[in-house]
Amino acid sequence: MTTTSLEDLSRRLDRELGTDRVARPGDPRFAGTTAIWNAAVTARPALVVRPRTSEEVAVAVTAAAETGTGLSVRGGGHDWAGRALRDGGLVIDLDGMRDVRIEHDTARVGGGGRAADLVAAASARGLNAATGTSGQVGLAGLTLGGGYGPLLGSAGLATDNLLGAEVVLADGRIVSTEDDPELLWALRGGGGNFGVVTGLRVRLHPDRGLVGGMVVFAWAEAATVLERYAELLADPADGLTLLVELSVVPDVGPCLLVVPVWSGEPGGADEALSRVTRLGTPLVSTVGPTSQRDLLAMFDSGVPAGLHWTIRPRAVAALTPGIIEVVTRAAEARPGPGAGIGLRQFHGAATRVAAGATAFGLRTPHVAVEISAGRQADDDHAAHRAWTDEVGAALAPHALPGGYPNFLAPDQHDQIAHAYGDNAGRLLAVKERYDPLGVFTATPLPRRPTGTPTEEVVR
Structure with missing residues (x-):
């Protein structure tokens, strides 16, 4: 982008949206509008637009296209790969569109709404929402890419x-998926690759009455606990969803951290959760009646913004002895306390x-x-990145093809x-229909073979 085109874009946005909607480097608002969760991301946009309506978003999208400016969208800014920021480009920051409106058993959420925004509004009505584990994650990005969370067994992704x-x-057109089921199909798992999602309607x-918390097991029991966990996974109850972290906990050290959440019929909680505490000998257990708000707060406190992160995903059909050996050895070789493996x-x-x-x-x-390496600014970044790659490679022979799109790096x-x-061919056909020039880049999509027509990809 040339200096002239940047100046043209800047003046146009000031004129059509107002100077209060535009932030530039050096502006007191600029740092806040470009703050993201992963401090390892170094991309620096040229301008930020802070719209309040879909119409203002459309103005920004059209202006960027007509001046040849690269575009990115910032929801919660929690994507570890930093795709919310486009180096030298225009960021559409949706933080001003975080409204939530509850309508019976559904919610309408602005495109910049966070998971915590939805949960706060829903809980006031005696309702829960299918979200991820962090309250500060943008609901749109999480939802469009999948969204594993503590209610997955009973409510789905x-x-x-x-x-x-x-x-x-x-x-620049503003459309509703009510008029196009194919676009809705693509958005449900295909990421924000088709346009700027300025509003969502979600089921509640x-x-x-949720029951859950955290159970900590000593590292000496790690292999045994994982073997029993594998048995539990082979006979799962819908209402019990489990997250396991091979982690380092302050004042405990290396350990196995299990987070069970029961979201089924209240009468089934005790039996289901007792199976979790019997995985080993708990050092700590905080399991008890809880709420979505408390669960999100617990997760957010464990993964604060400002660290440098590298993440690599894999998926396995079952937790076999070979996989247990790989992950326990990898955890013992971690390059620092912020490196861990989540299941x-x-x-x-x-x-x-x-x-x-x-x-x-x-x-x-x-x-x-989820193979993740969080570290401070002065830690050995190369060692942490190498560790995530090595663990991913060690798991590859045991893994299913692919991986969770929200965690995949573009390369x-x-x-x-x-x-x-x-679904890849159908997804690429929708991309070709709505965004043939590749204006929007979110979760990575497969590459179309050179010279392959859309019809052949779809077939």
């Missing part, structure tokens, strides 16, 4: 609960959605493996090619 959306397309669920259970309601009903690619029961082409399963 966040994307399974997306009922509709309003979208600003690359040509009755709060029957996210995929079961229950999420598996009963037909494979082609949404763009999300993997509907069979599995365990999503992980071997996994990206399989991340959407048999």
Whole structure:
């Protein structure tokens, strides 16, 4: 982008939106509008627009296109790969569009709404929402890419609960998925690759009383606990969703941290959660009646913004002895206390959605493996990145093709090619229809073979 075109864009946005909607480097508002969760991201945009309506978003999208300016969208700013910021480009910061309106058993959420915004509004009505584990994650980005969370077994993925959306397309048109089921299909798992999602309509669920918390097991028991955990996964209850972290806890050291959440019938909680505490000998257990707000706050306190992060995903069909050996050895070789391995259970309601009903690619029961390395600014970044790559490579022979799109880096082409399963061709056809010039870049999509017509990809 030339200096002249940047100046033209800046003046145009000031004129059409007002100077209060535009932030530039050096502006006191600029740092806040470009703040993101992963401090390792170094991209520096040239301008930020802070719209309040879909119409203002459309103005920004059109202006960027007509001046040849690269575009990115910032929701919660929690994408570890930093795709909310485009170096030298224009950022559309949706933080001013965080309104939530509850309508019976559904919610309408602005495109910049965070998971915590939705949960706060829903809980006031005695309702729960399918979200991820962090309250500060943008609900749109989480939902469009999938959304594993503590209610997955009973309510499905966040994307399974997306009922509709309003979208600003690359040509500035504002459309509703009520008029185009194919666009809704693509948004349900295909990421924000088709336009700026300025509003979502999501399904809510009755709060029957959640029970959950954190159980910590000593590292000496890690292999035994994981073996018993594998047995529990083979006989899952819909109402019990488990997250396991091979982690380092202050004042405890290396350990196995298990987070169970019961969201089924209240009478089944005691039996289900007792199976968790019997995985080993707990050092600490905080399991008890809880709420979505408390669960999100617990997770957010454990992964604060400002660290440098590298993440690599894998997915495995079951937790076999070979996989248990790989992850325990890898955890023992971690380069620092912020490096860990998370195991996210995929079961229950999420598996009963037909494979082609949404763009999300993997509907069979599995365990999503999150290999993450968080570190301080002065830590050995190369060692942490190398560790995540080495663990991912060690798991590859045991893994299913693909990986969770929300965690895939843009250069992980071997996994990206399989991340959407048999839905890839249809997804690329929707991309070709709505964004043929590739204006929007969110979760990575498979690469179309050179010279392959859309019709052949779809077939």
